Amino acid sequence: MDDERTKFAELEKLIAEHKDQKGALMPVLQGAQGIFGCVSEDVQKAIAEGLGVTLAEVYGVATFYAQFSLHPKGKYLISVCLGTACYVKGSQSILDKLSQVLDIPVGGTTPDGKFTLEATRCLGACGLAPVMMINGQVYGRLTPDAIPAIIDKYKNDDGEVA
Amino acid sequence: MDNMITLTIDGIEVQAPQGSTVLEAARLAGIRIPTLCFLKGINEIGACRMCVVDSGARSLQAACVLPAANGMKVKTNTPEIRAYRKNILELLLSTHEKKCLSCVRSQNCELQALCKELGVEDGDKFEGFKVNYTIDDLSPSIVRDNNKCVLCRRCVAVCQKVQNVGVIGPVNRGMKTAIESPWEMHLSEMSCINCGQCIVNCPVGALYEKDDTKKVWDLLRDPSKHVVVQPAPAVRAALGEEFGLPMGTSVTGKMASALKRLGFDKVFDTDFGADLTIMEEANELVERIKNGGVLPMITSCSPGWIKYCETYHPDFLPNLSSCKSPHEMLGAMVKTYYAEKAGIDPKDIAVVSVMPCTAKKFEAARPELGHNGLADVDVVITTRELARMIKEANINFNLLPDGDFDSLMGESTGAAVIFGATGGVMEAALRTAYEVITGEKLENVDFHDVRGIEGIKEATVNIGGTDVNVAVANGTGNATKLLERVKNGEKKYTFLEVMACPGGCVNGGGQPIVSAETKMDVDVRVERAKALYGEDVAKPLRKSHENAEIKQIYADFLDKPGSHLAHELLHTTYQKREKYSK
Numbered sequence: 001m002d003d004e005r006t007k008f009a010e011l012e013k014l015i016a017e018h019k020d021q022k023g024a025l026m027p028v029l030q031g032a033q034g035i036f037g038c039v040s041e042d043v044q045k046a047i048a049e050g051l052g053v054t055l056a057e058v059y060g061v062a063t064f065y066a067q068f069s070l071h072p073k074g075k076y077l078i079s080v081c082l083g084t085a086c087y088v089k090g091s092q093s094i095l096d097k098l099s100q101v102l103d104i105p106v107g108g109t110t111p112d113g114k115f116t117l118e119a120t121r122c123l124g125a126c127g128l129a130p131v132m133m134i135n136g137q138v139y140g141r142l143t144p145d146a147i148p149a150i151i152d153k154y155k156n157d158d159g160e161v162a
Numbered sequence: 163m164d165n166m167i168t169l170t171i172d173g174i175e176v177q178a179p180q181g182s183t184v185l186e187a188a189r190l191a192g193i194r195i196p197t198l199c200f201l202k203g204i205n206e207i208g209a210c211r212m213c214v215v216d217s218g219a220r221s222l223q224a225a226c227v228l229p230a231a232n233g234m235k236v237k238t239n240t241p242e243i244r245a246y247r248k249n250i251l252e253l254l255l256s257t258h259e260k261k262c263l264s265c266v267r268s269q270n271c272e273l274q275a276l277c278k279e280l281g282v283e284d285g286d287k288f289e290g291f292k293v294n295y296t297i298d299d300l301s302p303s304i305v306r307d308n309n310k311c312v313l314c315r316r317c318v319a320v321c322q323k324v325q326n327v328g329v330i331g332p333v334n335r336g337m338k339t340a341i342e343s344p345w346e347m348h349l350s351e352m353s354c355i356n357c358g359q360c361i362v363n364c365p366v367g368a369l370y371e372k373d374d375t376k377k378v379w380d381l382l383r384d385p386s387k388h389v390v391v392q393p394a395p396a397v398r399a400a401l402g403e404e405f406g407l408p409m410g411t412s413v414t415g416k417m418a419s420a421l422k423r424l425g426f427d428k429v430f431d432t433d434f435g436a437d438l439t440i441m442e443e444a445n446e447l448v449e450r451i452k453n454g455g456v457l458p459m460i461t462s463c464s465p466g467w468i469k470y471c472e473t474y475h476p477d478f479l480p481n482l483s484s485c486k487s488p489h490e491m492l493g494a495m496v497k498t499y500y501a502e503k504a505g506i507d508p509k510d511i512a513v514v515s516v517m518p519c520t521a522k523k524f525e526a527a528r529p530e531l532g533h534n535g536l537a538d539v540d541v542v543i544t545t546r547e548l549a550r551m552i553k554e555a556n557i558n559f560n561l562l563p564d565g566d567f568d569s570l571m572g573e574s575t576g577a578a579v580i581f582g583a584t585g586g587v588m589e590a591a592l593r594t595a596y597e598v599i600t601g602e603k604l605e606n607v608d609f610h611d612v613r614g615i616e617g618i619k620e621a622t623v624n625i626g627g628t629d630v631n632v633a634v635a636n637g638t639g640n641a642t643k644l645l646e647r648v649k650n651g652e653k654k655y656t657f658l659e660v661m662a663c664p665g666g667c668v669n670g671g672g673q674p675i676v677s678a679e680t681k682m683d684v685d686v687r688v689e690r691a692k693a694l695y696g697e698d699v700a701k702p703l704r705k706s707h708e709n710a711e712i713k714q715i716y717a718d719f720l721d722k723p724g725s726h727l728a729h730e731l732l733h734t735t736y737q738k739r740e741k742y743s744k
Contacts, residue, residue, distance in 0.1 A: 022532075041345050045742070054328030059344030059733070063334045 007035050013052035024051055025061055029068060038069040043154065074109045074116035076154050080132045083122030091130035095119055097144035098132075101151050114155070169234040184225040184236055185213055187680060195238050196247060196276055199314035200226040202680050204324060210314055211250055212276065215241060244280065251282050256290030257337075259309035265367040272365035272677055273312060289336045301349040302527055303356035303372055303520040303671075308329075308340050311368035316678070317341065317360035324664060326639035327470070329354045341368075351744040353473045355638065357466035357662045358520030358671015360542075363678075365417055371520050371672060375551050377541045381512045382425045388504075388511045390496050391426040392489055393417055395433055396518035396582030396667035397545045399693035403547035403674040405559040410689035412697055415564025415602055420552050421516075422565055428500075431567040432515065433574030435492030436581040436590070438715070439463065440706035442732050443485045443587075444594040445723035451599075458479045458633075458648060458655035462586050463487045465525035466662025466671075468736065471636045475645055476738035481658075484733040486538070489515040489522065490531050490582065492571060493538030494731045499719045500570060512540045516548045517526025518582065518670035523661065530734055573711040576607075576698035583691035584636035584666035585612035586618060588659040592623060592632070593705045600626040607704050613695070615665050615687045618644050619654075632657045637664040668694065 014031040018024035028047055032039050039047075039062050048055040062068040080086075080095040095117075099106060102115050109116040125131045128140025139150060163181045171188050176533060178187035183206075188195050199210035208224030213226045216237040225238070237243070254273065263266050277285070295308035315332065316339060322328035329352040333342040342354050381389045402413040421429045445497040447459050462468060462483040471478055486494065493515070497508040515522060519542075525531065526539040541603045543551070552559055566572065577593050580586030589609045596604045611621035612632065617640035620633045633655055641660045648655060663670045665687025676686050706712060720728045 044344070055330035055344045056328050056332070058321075060331040060333055064332075129707065 010035050038072050075114050077116050078134050079118045079120040081123045082119045085126035086130040093144050094142050097147045102121040167232040171236045182230045184228040184230050187230040195225045201316045202682050205316045207321035237597035248280050252287045255285045256288035256343045266366035266370045298348050301522045310366050316363045320359045320363045347744050353741040355466045355469040356521035356524040371544050374541050376545050377548045388427045391421050391514045392430045392432045393516040395579050399690040400673045410692045412693040415548040416562040419562040419565030425583035428568050430571040432489045433578035434571040435488030437706035437709045438491050439488045440590050440594050444591050461659045464661045465521040467660045470738040479736045486734045490538045491732050515539050515542045517725050518667045518673045520671040571624045575709050576701035579697045579705045580694050582667040582694050585634045588612045588634050594707050630656045634659045636661045638662050
């Protein structure tokens with residue numbers, strides 16, 4: 001709770017710094033995402049109130065740019081490459097398998113807050129296609145069958161992997 | 163003339179004022195460049211590309227945002243341009259739910275009209291990415307159907323820029339772009355003031371009023387119900403448009419006849435309620451002035467304004483007149499005074515209000531607006547809904563003889579009829595307040611300073627040797643500006659009038675919908691107001707307190723303005739509201 005309060009105090013400072021400048025919404029949203037890790041409903045309401053813009057405008061900008069996340073991301077962020085090389089090598093089936101194993105849609109987070117599943121553009125490891133990344137750790141030459149074992153590792157292992 | 167420029171459009175030389183767009187200049191040359199997202203003065207963003215023209219630039223330019231320049235040569239009607247526009251329409255149709263036959267906007271739809279004009283042959287030429295949107299119909303006033311939305315953003319612009327509300331906006335991007343309230347909230351969970359300006363500015367059927375005509379038909383066929391109807395002042399200034407009559411035609415008599423033919427048991431007039439409102443409101447104003455009450459007092463007839471004040475300016479709630487709005491007052495009188503006179507149990511009476519307003523639907527459902535467990539008003543329908551009922555009942559409106567309202571609460575003065583235009587409530591109140599305060603006859607009843615469509619109007623009126631400052635705002639965006647002036651304290655105001663819609667009720671969210679193209683040339687607010695001011699002048703009585711039936715209701719029932727009974731039945735309270743209720 002105290003942690004939350006500190007973050008909102010930080011946000012308030014950020015808003016005050018940008019309040020009277022034109023186009024203040026973008027830097028404030030970016031800053032807020034840095035502070036909170038996402039721009040949740042409460043954070044957006046605070047921004048709207050603080051900058052004197054409507055929540056509709058804040059939400060519109062936040063949903064326009066893929067860079068902003070509306071919900072807190074999981075402890076482990078799984079990014080599956082859908083770049084051309086990976087896609088040709090079947091990364092869609094990797095993504096589908098992950099979605100099935102974790103029981104979440106692409107872009108979703110597991111209810112326990114452990115995993116977030118995302119599709120991403122080229123990760124620059126085309127030689128290893130199809131590729132995914134879990135918190136910076138790259139997994140290449142994947143097959144759908146290899147997925148459950150990898151996920152199990154993270155499920156059982158509290159933060160020791162990677 | 164220095165401030166004129168000359169350009170050539172489709173080979174026609176045209177002179178246009180400096181600062182004109184090509185779209186405007188072309189209209190002067192008698193060329194109608196088609197538009198869709200364009201809404202004069204409100205949404206000029208060049209987004210839909212319908213209005214593209216060839217100005218000699220590398221690519222086609224949107225005429226609505228293209229400044230006309232001296233010596234410019236523009237083509238608006240080449241085969242290439244026509245194909246381009248048609249293509250835009252075909253692409254719009256690829257994602258559009260084409261249920262035109264049952265669409266509320268059929269034959270009054272700008273998309274439909276464009277398709278016909280530009281000769282679109284196949285509405286299914288392309289199969290587009292379709293999202294099956296849930297219709298948001300939880301608001302008592304406004305329905306949003308994104309399956310018909312063309313993303314023109316006219317609703318967004320009017321809600322944000324004109325009304326200063328901004329409860330909807332574009333969400334997501336690309337093919338998933340939609341006009342939504344944030345965080346998947348329904349309109350009813352937002353600080354939407356139900357004004358309906360989004361509806362009257364929507365080119366298609368993506369926004370419409372919550373239809374309550376079925377409720378009215380059910381009441382009319384129920385033999386146990388005594389159904390009383392009352393139309394608002396502004397309805398008579400616009401209803402005729404639904405039947406092809408020119409804008410600004412007053413149809414009071416035909417409307418009264420139509421209501422009788424529809425089968426209502428009594429046809430009273432909200433104008434009577436307006437006269438009653440003036441009696442109470444002028445009295446309240448005089449009391450506040452005499453007894454050091456909270457000033458400036460602000461009018462309370464517009465339910466969009468009331469919800470706006472409750473949500474955005476709760477510190478001004480003590481300034482709001484405690485008077486109920488005219489149709490609520492009349493409803494309360496129907497279920498007490500009339501019920502008693504007619505010997506009918508109020509439980510068996512239903513009151514239907516015909517309003518130029520979608521916010522009245524929300525207002526009628528307010529629990530505080532009732533008495534003995536009965537709502538003052540049972541159903542509110544808009545001008546558009548009444549027109550639909552008249553059509554459905556096969557009534558040839560234009561051939562109807564002029565009828566009269568029923569007596570007891572059917573008489574009204576000129577002061578009441580101008581309630582439908584911005585400044586009208588102020589003017590009506592001044593006509594009565596002047597005579598109440600001074601005890602003298604007011605010879606010139608016309609207060610021209612408070613008339614007209616300017617956003618904020620100010621006047622200083624000398625009443626019995628004292629200068630009284632008054633001001634009038636129309637459009638809630640202007641209301642905020644006016645309240646800022648009050649807060650700044652540069653001038654002391656005694657009385658303010660606010661109407662939520664630009665131009666007042668004549669341009670309300672429940673009124674007939676006028677296309678953006680017509681609005682380029684005609685000011686709806688002005689034309690419809692003319693009908694009301696014309697009626698005012700034609701009335702033998704132009705001050706509310708001269709209305710014989712008003713005198714009678716006080717003599718027989720209410721005693722005097724501000725009496726205990728009047729307070730119980732004709733006055734109300736307000737509450738602070740949160741911006742989000744989710």
